Amino acid sequence: MSAARRTLVALGVTVLVAAALTGCTNAVAMTAAPSANAAACATAQVRLPDTVDTKYALRNTNAQATAAWGDPSAALYRCGVAVPTVSDLPCFTKGTVDWIRDDEGKRIVYTTFGRDPAVQVVIDSTKTTDQVLQDIGTAVASLPKDGHRCLDPSDVNG
Numbered sequence: 001m002s003a004a005r006r007t008l009v010a011l012g013v014t015v016l017v018a019a020a021l022t023g024c025t026n027a028v029a030m031t032a033a034p035s036a037n038a039a040a041c042a043t044a045q046v047r048l049p050d051t052v053d054t055k056y057a058l059r060n061t062n063a064q065a066t067a068a069w070g071d072p073s074a075a076l077y078r079c080g081v082a083v084p085t086v087s088d089l090p091c092f093t094k095g096t097v098d099w100i101r102d103d104e105g106k107r108i109v110y111t112t113f114g115r116d117p118a119v120q121v122v123i124d125s126t127k128t129t130d131q132v133l134q135d136i137g138t139a140v141a142s143l144p145k146d147g148h149r150c151l152d153p154s155d156v157n158g
Helices: 003-024 039-045 131-135 137-141 153-157
Strands: 056-059 066-069 075-081 091-094 097-104 107-113 118-124
Touching: 039 075, 039 137, 097 137, 118 131, 131 137
Parallel strands: none
Antiparallel strands: 056 066, 066 075, 075 118, 091 097, 097 107, 107 118
């Protein structure tokens, strides 16, 4: 077999192996948020836990500054979403991070309040709870504060 033919065969095998491995990946298809390329998102990303709610393992995703736990996914994370400044949705503090909660049936969408860039976490409430927020709290707390915070009703009513 000539050297050129061996090279061609080796290249063909390499392409087939790469194609096969790509087809086997369990990456979760997600869309990057508009500010996903913020340096603070990268800082938070490396601090995300390998497991949330003691049973859902971190999976690969196909978009920058995203994460998913569980198969099928119990929790999805995106850093770099629009920063909320005012909201009439419930706002609460979990650990050192303020969150806005938006119930959408079995999906609950949590968005950080008072952090820039902002993070959005979507959980499947049939599988997990806001314990996920506690589990990712250290990572999210690394995002810079923007001066906003959840207010107690007494802060508003005087």
